[in-house]
Amino acid sequence: xxxxxxxxxxxxxxxxxxGLLLCLPNLFAPPTNWMPWRTIHLGLDLRGGxxxxxxxxxxxxxxxxxxxxxxxxRQTLRRxxxxxxxxxxxxAQQRLLVRINDADxxxxxxxxxRELAAATVPGQRPDLLFDTQDDGxxxxxxxxxxxxxxxxxxxxxxxxxxxxxxDETGVSEPIIARQGDARIIVQLPGIEDPNxxxxxxxxxxxxxxxxxDETANMTGAPPPGVDFLPMEGKGGQKIAVRRRVEVDGxxxxxxxxxxxxxxxxxxxxxxxxxxxxxxxxxISRANVGHPFAIVxxxxxxxxxxxxxxxTGGRGQISGSFTAASATDLSVLLRAGALPxxxxxxxxxxxxxxxxxxxxxxxxxxxxxxxxxxxxxxAVFYGLFGWFANVALLAxxxxxxxxxxxxxxxxTLPGMAGILLTLGMAVDAxxxxxxxxxxxxxxxxxxxNAMEVGFQRAxxxxxxxxxxxxxxxxxxxxxxxxxxxxxxxxxxVGIVTSIFTATMLARLFMVRWxxxxxxxxxPV
Amino acid sequence: MFMRPMFRLVPDNLxxxxxxxxxxxxxxxxxxxxxxxxxxxxxxxxxxxxxxGGIIMEVKTPAAADIGKIRAALSGQGLRTEGVQRxxxxxxxxxxxxxxxxxAATQVVVSKVRTALEAAQPGTRVLRTDAVGxxxxxxxxxxxxxxxxxxxxxxxxxxxFRFEWQFxxxxxxxxxxxxxxxxxxxxxxxxxxxxxxxxxxxxxIGYSTNDKVVVYDRMRENLRKYKTMPLRELIDLSINETLxxxxxxxxxxxxASLPLALFGGSTLSGFAWCMLFGIVVGTSSSIFxxxxxxxxxxxHRLRRDAQPAKAEPGVSAAGDS
Numbered sequence: 001x002x003x004x005x006x007x008x009x010x011x012x013x014x015x016x017x018x019g020l021l022l023c024l025p026n027l028f029a030p031p032t033n034w035m036p037w038r039t040i041h042l043g044l045d046l047r048g049g050x051x052x053x054x055x056x057x058x059x060x061x062x063x064x065x066x067x068x069x070x071x072x073x074r075q076t077l078r079r080x081x082x083x084x085x086x087x088x089x090x091x092a093q094q095r096l097l098v099r100i101n102d103a104d105x106x107x108x109x110x111x112x113x114r115e116l117a118a119a120t121v122p123g124q125r126p127d128l129l130f131d132t133q134d135d136g137x138x139x140x141x142x143x144x145x146x147x148x149x150x151x152x153x154x155x156x157x158x159x160x161x162x163x164x165x166x167d168e169t170g171v172s173e174p175i176i177a178r179q180g181d182a183r184i185i186v187q188l189p190g191i192e193d194p195n196x197x198x199x200x201x202x203x204x205x206x207x208x209x210x211x212x213d214e215t216a217n218m219t220g221a222p223p224p225g226v227d228f229l230p231m232e233g234k235g236g237q238k239i240a241v242r243r244r245v246e247v248d249g250x251x252x253x254x255x256x257x258x259x260x261x262x263x264x265x266x267x268x269x270x271x272x273x274x275x276x277x278x279x280x281x282x283i284s285r286a287n288v289g290h291p292f293a294i295v296x297x298x299x300x301x302x303x304x305x306x307x308x309x310x311t312g313g314r315g316q317i318s319g320s321f322t323a324a325s326a327t328d329l330s331v332l333l334r335a336g337a338l339p340x341x342x343x344x345x346x347x348x349x350x351x352x353x354x355x356x357x358x359x360x361x362x363x364x365x366x367x368x369x370x371x372x373x374x375x376x377x378a379v380f381y382g383l384f385g386w387f388a389n390v391a392l393l394a395x396x397x398x399x400x401x402x403x404x405x406x407x408x409x410x411t412l413p414g415m416a417g418i419l420l421t422l423g424m425a426v427d428a429x430x431x432x433x434x435x436x437x438x439x440x441x442x443x444x445x446x447x448n449a450m451e452v453g454f455q456r457a458x459x460x461x462x463x464x465x466x467x468x469x470x471x472x473x474x475x476x477x478x479x480x481x482x483x484x485x486x487x488x489x490x491x492v493g494i495v496t497s498i499f500t501a502t503m504l505a506r507l508f509m510v511r512w513x514x515x516x517x518x519x520x521x522p523v
Numbered sequence: 524m525f526m527r528p529m530f531r532l533v534p535d536n537l538x539x540x541x542x543x544x545x546x547x548x549x550x551x552x553x554x555x556x557x558x559x560x561x562x563x564x565x566x567x568x569x570x571x572x573x574x575x576g577g578i579i580m581e582v583k584t585p586a587a588a589d590i591g592k593i594r595a596a597l598s599g600q601g602l603r604t605e606g607v608q609r610x611x612x613x614x615x616x617x618x619x620x621x622x623x624x625x626x627a628a629t630q631v632v633v634s635k636v637r638t639a640l641e642a643a644q645p646g647t648r649v650l651r652t653d654a655v656g657x658x659x660x661x662x663x664x665x666x667x668x669x670x671x672x673x674x675x676x677x678x679x680x681x682x683x684f685r686f687e688w689q690f691x692x693x694x695x696x697x698x699x700x701x702x703x704x705x706x707x708x709x710x711x712x713x714x715x716x717x718x719x720x721x722x723x724x725x726x727x728i729g730y731s732t733n734d735k736v737v738v739y740d741r742m743r744e745n746l747r748k749y750k751t752m753p754l755r756e757l758i759d760l761s762i763n764e765t766l767x768x769x770x771x772x773x774x775x776x777x778x779a780s781l782p783l784a785l786f787g788g789s790t791l792s793g794f795a796w797c798m799l800f801g802i803v804v805g806t807s808s809s810i811f812x813x814x815x816x817x818x819x820x821x822x823h824r825l826r827r828d829a830q831p832a833k834a835e836p837g838v839s840a841a842g843d844s
């Protein structure tokens with residue numbers, strides 16, 4: 001154990017030097033773009049910012065799928081010439097019941113329904129299960145596998161939309177990632193008050209253009225195929241809107257906030273894509289003189305009367321907009337609609353000055369702890385304690401190097417982890433020094449005592465560190481948020497401390513012994 | 524200071540009979556742990572926001588905070604607060620609200636608080652918002668407990684592989700006793716039990732195991748070295764030989780945690796106090812709990828394992844104690 005070949009010596013020193021170099025990117029800005037420049041990132045609790053955990057509302061995804069399936073079923077049956085039927089949606093069972101009242105049209109109905117499955121996008125797994133009963137009832141169930149795929153697609157699409165909306169607000173370096181089955185993490189560095197972003201993300205922003213039903217009696221229940229929807233900014237006044245969507249917001253290519261040149265009102269100007277332009281032209285041509293409704297998330301934002309066919313694919317939404325609300329709507333329309341509503345299930349926001357306070361407090365604690373541990377080692381272990389102290393410093397550098405390489409996030413608990421690692425790193429040296437002291441007492445020569453001391457302490461060091469390592473790997477696996485930063489710093493610290501305590505400190509001792517050849521060890 | 528050590532932690536050739544105090548040690552530990560378990564059920568832990576759900580907002584008012592006015596404004600918004608109190612300086616206020624029934628309601632409350640603050644003292648800034656919904660807090664709690672449970676299991680398996688099973692059982696029983704005491708400490712001090720605290724308890728488990736491994740390692744070595752020494756004497760000898768290590772390793776972690784408790788700020792000081800308590804408990808349990816348990820479990824088995832050929836004398840010698 002006490003012989004270091006030249007190669008080994010240089011390897012140990014080389015690792016330390018490499019560690020030092022890898023720490024440097026944290027102190028300087030990258031000089032060029034092509035150089036790999038990995039640094040430790042500060043967590044939101046230290047630099048200030050907002051963390052939002054969003055949940056995708058899966059029941060809405062399922063409901064929409066079933067509703068559209070129901071609509072399709074009705075249409076196919078009518079096309080097949082079947083008129084006497086009842087289609088009912090059973091949301092809890094995720095299925096659709098179709099009852100045909102003409103006994104002789106059972107077979108035709110079944111064939112017609114089969115088309116539903118065939119009509120889904122080619123290449124996609126058939127997601128409908130059919131079941132016929134003797135009394136003429138057809139049950140169409142969404143298959144669990146397909147439901148799962150649909151849910152995953154909804155989350156993926158939501159992430160994309162969330163990213164676009166957040167990007168529109170100009171937040172720098174946002175992190176948007178999936179968590180678990182139906183959750184999305186949004187991290188917004190530097191955002192102290194996430195209210196505006198929460199508002200942007202809280203809207204599904206599904207915009208539809210629909211015709212109104214001017215004949216509907218507003219006092220009774222809505223007739224089939226018509227909804228009574230509230231008008232935005234008109235104090236709860238409702239308007240009868242046909243359920244059928246004529247043009248969807250997905251057919252927009254652009255939307256910009258602007259001011260009406262005549263009255264200075266805030267408006268949102270939009271442009272349709274080719275399909276939307278064509279559809280809109282047809283609708284407006286057929287309905288001149290009638291109002292149509294622009295519906296956003298079940299609220300009518302505007303219901304203008306069509307004066308002339310609109311064929312240019314451009315339009316303007318005017319409502320009771322302010323500059324801010326017009327801008328927000330244009331952002332939402334540009335980014336696209338969410339497949340399902342999002343709910344904020346967890347929010348953590350920290351202002352930058354609290355983060356700065358935390359860094360200061362952590363830095364003071366780190367400095368004081370470092371000094372206390374060093375003094376302890378010097379007082380109780382003398383020269384060998386100083387070797388351990390230098391190794392401790394190297395350990396700190398190596399930890400920073402590995403955390404930089406991993407581009408790890410340093411959180412407040414992570415700083416506590418660094419401090420605890422300092423206390424633990426010297427433990428290995430204590431075990432070694434105590435063992436050497438014991439072997440000296442047993443009458444061994446200095447070199448022999450050092451040799452045996454290292455050898456025997458080694459397995460104890462591995463055993464005691466392995467258990468702590470395992471405990472923190474578990475914490476990383478199960479923990480969430482800043483506490484994972486704690487688990488990361490401690491596990492990294494355990495690995496580096498074994499290296500510095502058993503290799504670097506030993507190298508110091510060997511070099512010192514070789515140059516001084518003492519007859520007694522200072523233990 | 525630069526060459527020879529100035530002090531010794533433990534004098535050489537210490538010869539103290541720890542095992543004489545084994546019943547006292549176990550009794551004290553059992554009483555403390557039972558008391559802790561009782562405290563866990565009543566009054567219970569003060570769950571932090573991670574595990575309980577709810578809202579905590581730290582705000583800074585432009586002038587000295589008018590607590591009465593803020594309270595009035597909050598109840599004006601129809602909000603029931605759990606606490607509105609000053610902390611640190613005159614213009615810093617912490618507002619706590621209970622978990623709402625739904626996630627969406629929680630978000631509504633957060634914006635209502637902002638409105639109320641703006642009405643009470645215009646220019647008030649919200650420095651920190653923590654709002655955790657009920658379903659998330661349940662999951663965080665479940666995951667935290669899973670981390671604790673799996674760590675204990677992993678440690679059990681590891682020690683089992685590296686030592687005889689008696690060591691593993693002794694270590695894990697001691698760890699459970701340590702953890703219950705740490706829980707009792709949290710119940711008494713009313714420190715918030717949250718994810719960071721789970722980190723503290725896991726760290727205590729890790730360090731406490733370190734201590735046990737050091738003592739057990741020496742026992743294993745001495746079992747091979749002194750084949751006929753009664754187990755009781757052998758355990759005392761092993762503890763005496765390793766006391767310097769046990770105290771030294773614990774002291775360094777203690778010294779590293781102390782500044783965190785004193786200057787670490789509100790988030791980390793609770794964590795650090797829990798650590799400090801755990802280090803003291805873990806160190807004493809290595810000596811007074813882990814070793815006696817081994818003595819009870821291992822009186823016959825360990826001797827026979829260590830010396831299969833001429834087991835009889837060893838067993839009878841150990842059996843006398």
